[in-house]
Amino acid sequence: MSHESIRTAVQLILPECILIGTVCVMFLTGPFLLGRNGQASPGLRHRWGALALLAIGAAAWQWWHTTPVAAIDGPFLSDGLSFTIRGIVLALGAVLVLAAWNQLDDRTSAECNACLLALLAGVNLTAAANDIITLFLGLELVSIPTYLLLYLPTRSRPAQEATIKYFLLSLFSSAMLVYGLALLYGATGTTMLPEIVELLKATSLTESPLLLIAAPLIAAGLGFRITAVPFHFYAPDVFQGVPAFMAALLSFIPKVVGFTALWRLTALTSRAAAESADAVSTYMASVLAVLAVLTMFIGNLMALRQSNLHRLLAYSSVAHGGYMLVGLLAGGGSSGVPGGAALLFYLAAYGFMTIGAFCILLAARRSGDSIRTIDELAGLGSSQPLAALVLSVFLFSLAGLPPTAGFLGKFNLFLAAWSSGVSGTRWLAVILAMNAAISAWYYLRLIGVMYLQSPQPSTADAPTRNLPAWIATAVCVAGTLGLFLVPQAVWDAALLATQ
Amino acid sequence: MSESVQQLLMWLIPGAPLTAAILIALFGPKVLRGQSHWLCWLGIATAFGCSLALLTSITPEGFAVDPSQPAVVIGYEWIKVGSLDIRIDLRADAMTSIMLSMVTGVSLLVAIFGSGYMHHDPGYPRFFAAVSLFVFSMCMLVLAGSFLMLFVFWEAVGLCSYLLIGFWFRKPSAAAAAKKAFVVNRIGDFGLLMAMFLIWRTFGSLDFDWVLNSGSTEWQMIIGANRETITLICLCLFLGAMGKSAQFPLHVWLPDAMEGPTPVSALIHAATMVTAGVYLVARCTPLFVWAPTAQLVVAGVGAATALIAALTALMQYDLKRVMAYSTVSQLGFMFMALGAAAAGPEYVTPAVTAAMFHLFTHAFFKALLFLGSGSVMHSMGDVIDMRRFSGLRRVMPTTHWTFLAGAAALAGVPPLSGFFSKDDILASLSAGMTHGDHRLYFAIIFLVAVLTAVLTAFYTFRAYFMTFWGPEKFPEEAGAHPHEASPVMAIPLQILALLAISIGFIVGPLTHRFSSYLAHTMGLSETHPHLHWGLMLLSTAIAASGIYAAFVMYVRSPAKAEEARLRSGRLYDLSQNKFYFDEILTTLVVAPLRRLAALSVSFDRTVIDGAVDAVGRLPRLLSQAPARLHGGVVGNYALVMLLAATAAVVFVVQALGRQ
Amino acid sequence: MSSFAPILVYILVLLGFVATNLILTHVIGPRRKTAVKDMPYESGMDPVGDARQPFDVKFYLVAILFLVFDVELLFLYPWATAAYVDSGGVPAELKNLMFAVMLVFMGTLAIAYIYAWKHGVFKWR
Secondary structure, eight states: OOHHHHHHHHHHTHHHHHHHHHHHHHHHHGGGGSOTTSOOOTTHHHHHHHHHHHHHHHHHHHHHTOOOOOOOSSSBOOOHHHHHHHHHHHHHHHHHHHHHGGGSOTTTHHHHHHHHHHHHHHHHHHHHBOBHHHHHHHHHHHHHHHHHHHHSSOOOHHHHHHHHHHHHHHHHHHHHHHHHHHHHHHHHSOOBHHHHHHHHHHOOTTTOTHHHHHHHHHHHHHHHHTTOTTSOTHHHHHHHHSOHHHHHHHHHHHHHHHHHHHHHTHHHHOGGGOOSTTOHHHHHHHHHHHHHHHHHHHHHHHHTTOOBHHHHHHHHHHHHHHHHHHHHHHOSOSSSOOHHHHHHHHHHHHHHHHHHHHHHHHHTOSSSSOOOBHHHHTTHHHHSHHHHHHHHHHHHHHHTOTTSHHHHHHHHHHHHHHHTOOHHHHHHHHHHHHHHHHHHHHHHHHHHHHHHSOOOGGGOOOOOOOHHHHHHHHHHHHHHHHHHHSOHHHHHHHHHHHO | OOHHHHHHHHHHHHHHHHHHHHHHHHHIIIIIGGGHHHHHHHHHHHHHHHHHHHHHHSSSHHHHSOTTSOSEEEEEEEEEETTEEEEEEEEEOHHHHHHHHHHHHHHHHHHHHHHHHTTTOTTHHHHHHHHHHHHHHHHHHHHBSBHHHHHHHHHHHHHHHHHHHTSSTTSHHHHHHHHHHHHHHHHHHHHHHHHHHHHHHHHSOOBHHHHTOTTSHHHHHHHHHTHHHHHHHHHHHHHHHHHHTTOTTSTTHHHHGGGSOHHHHHIIIIISGGGHHHHHHHHTHHHHTTOHHHHHHHHHHHHHHHHHHHHHHHTOOBHHHHHHHHHHHHHHHHHHHHHGGGGOGGGHHHHHHHHHHHHHHHHHHHHHHHHHHHHHHHHTTSOOBGGGOBOTTTTOHHHHHHHHHHHHHHHTOTTSHHHHHHHHHHHHHHHHHHSSSOHHHHHHHHHHHHHHHHHHHHHHHHHHHHHHSSSOBOOGGGOSSOOOOOHHHHHHHHHHHHHHHHHHHHHSTTTTHHHHHHTSSTTOOOOOOOOOHHHHHHHHHHHHHHHHHHHIIIIIOHHHHHHHHHHHTHHHHHHHTGGGHHHHHIIIIIHHHHHHHHHHHHHIIIIIHHHHHHHHHHHHHHHHGGGGSSSHHHHHHHHHHHHHHHHHHHHHHHHHHHO | OGGGHHHHHHHHHHHHHHHHHHHHHHHHSOOOOOTTTTSSSTTSOOSSSOSOOOOOHHHHHHHHHHHHHHHHHHHHHHHHHHHTOSSSSSOGGGHHHHHHHHHHHHHHHHHHHHHHHHTTTTOOO
């Protein structure tokens, strides 16, 4: 460790430094802009939102000027994966700021925006981690602001319940994860990820029985974040209790960190990464395959029965976690389509479509918070044709139908799983296709409700204007259609990450 | 013409109608309303102008160098995933540009006619949006540079057809007809998909320039090694063509498709979309020449379709249905010609040219006949039963003479367009009769063709005489004064009539313009056709006899028609009832499917719903089981998480232990 | 073993101090028993009854703020002991950098402290 190495380490995380710096400024000055009794001047949230966007813009500018480099010796690295994840997260982070904009009240907007930026920085740090300590710190930098964001914007009883549930279960999963990581350190004797990966590839389980406990615990801890069944129970309850932008955030951000961390620990999870016959990853691949199948089926079957849109999208998010697990399991793929690239492409596509769906529910609200039940969608096709059309685009994408990003994403995942050549993975591909068919039913039902049912007279107020949410929606529509029409750039970036 | 201008033209041909479709869909219902047709006209007219420019720009000089090269290729690399490289190529050669000019030209006239016909309809903008979308899809279909793109837009035109057949979706019969068309077409699509799959397996690519390029030695090797597969591919391709082009026994959807607005029938179900199957088979000529079995099947199915449809058309009273069966029959003619390529290598080009030429002329006179029927229907208050009106020739003079022109062309009266194209088809069939290995087979087909031609002349003029001759009679729906078509409807009719009369004369066998132009297509070669005087005499005789019979039976002594009807008894019933095809299909296919559907519904109700209910209860059960533990619901969640993690540990341990 | 001798002495002194004090208070101290005084936590919660009663959140806030200083110390001690020794500590060229890092660290904690202060956590209303 020298002067030089510290400086390079800091340079590798400059975008995150910008975000964290802004977070400090927000926390420091936020309280001083409030009145004596904690009241705020109306419209204060616009300033904080703008500042958050500015910070993300600066971080994105910094990100754009980094060039991915291969492995490096230090706590951070800046390879293809972190480059791609940063790009996706910064773009969708800006969308989340816009979605949150009018859902925050003026008093707490400084803290909320700061938390948003902090957790974006956390995701990026996870992606840039080269060491299990920084990896875990990154994960916690996502979790802790999430707890705050769950309760700060709306202090209602449902939000309270959601917060406590998420808080306790998240802590529980973090505990499992950190225990697993500790055992991993015990088994390998190093905290550096590249060294751990190399050791794991060659180590057989009989040599290092600590891994027997470490690997399942790590998988369980991260399984919570990617809402893998049976670590998903919190999702529907929490989604139902929180405002729409938080539901959007929860459906996307934890998945990104979860899959990034799983990716970094590929040697624990992917059959393809194993060099020794009884390396831990050969067993863990089976465990994760079972999780993937359970996740897809239970997510989709439970979604069939929901009448609350937030719950429905929560189960949909569970199911999508399962699809992405298939991509992870498809592995490096020496021939054909790399599963990792398919996973990353799907993450980007999924981010746009799920956040977009929540954004339009928010933007098209008639009164109160946002559209929350399927009944409220009735007749949207005639009362708000634009909103109905936009929501249809997102639902098409979620169902995996062309011409949307979701189609291409599922197509890539399917190709990756199919071309890997392992019969087990081929079965996963078939199950993925089956589930895509099941899921189409409940997504298309919503479109049917919008266009074929007549609106309820009681909710026919004029929609309240929510310009930032509309902008966020527009960005998501552009992303959802753009990733279908001109996918090559994003696909190339995803491929870069697998090299 | 420079490369870039040409590329711009090619993007504009599908781009202009697409833009029009999007704009009308967005602004039609609120802003444009009754003015929606302007955008549609503008879009299609742009496409038409560009098509004509393309037609003049890409041949023959551009081709002289290397006929196997397509005129223009514009690639947009959509995505490259692994070994899969999906490109969006627009590709034009002589066949494409002829199709484009024909499609956009007829579409333009139909769109103009439609603005008069659809006047006052509440779905006015929707109609023009769908028509523009159809023109876009059809242009993309013929511009497709690979089977994949062809398939995508094959489905897209099917979708437009579905939307337009079911245009009046509140009418149950229209909705049912749309559904029927959709379902029957799926059978054909299955064939096309299978063909694509086999082509991918055999050739490793779906690009026309590779799969259909007979020039390279590698291609020859692939063909040589996979003769059976090629036959299978061709049969599958033809199955796809049968669905779209309504060939026996998949023809049942087309007559029902007449539930759509008449301009749509003229455009989609007579002139353009239904010919996509013929286009597909003609396009794949380089493959078909290696599969004589498939060619014989094509000719046989075409002949059967032509005859059955003509027989059915004989005794229909619905004017539009007569035209629909006539379309099916004429498509059968085109397939017969395509099949006649089996006669030998030197007969391939004349046969394909004959089919494409008939496709070309047929588009004009059949669109004309449909629009004429539409004009009659419009004037008669939407009554289309020929028994309820007659003697319209004095009331509707323009409609009368244009319809007569169309009917004469269809019947094959010289020197109208239908005469030349039908004559070409008979010539290529007679070549099959005198050359090659299947003389007897083609002799039978030739006879069928001649018989069908007689029947065609008969039923066409039967419809004409029943509608325009005889005593003046109007249905009460027509109101007091049936009116002639408004100018916006009459002008397209007149233009089409002039084309139907003259186009065969201008570009037909007399001048060789069509054949020498089309020869610059992949798989075709330059030939020097000659006129077949004997066959021309035969054709003239055929047309004259059919027309004369119709004149005798329906004008001079209508009693004879009644007498003939009584005498033929069963045969008449057969024809009147469309050979009971719908009934046969219903018992053989639909009823078992219904039963299957009912079974699957009950399966759905009991098993699937039960499973769903069970799964729905599962998380609740899981959280109920440890309910005795204190700590509320969250604790149970955590417990399940812990159990799962433990199960994972146990799994890994026991898997290790088993080794 | 000799190196552990000071620790042994230290433990003995410690135990002696504690024992002496306990005994002395027991012997010298006055004894006036009241009900309140007999409770285990004289100023705290009622020790008998339901343990799951609501608890004033201000206790937690203060406890968490205490953590701020606790963690600060945790990092400051090792640094302070290692930074300014002549040999074996932080290398000379890194001393200034480490100092800057420490300042950043304390600055971050200060932000949290100021934030809490400004929000009135220390006002015991």
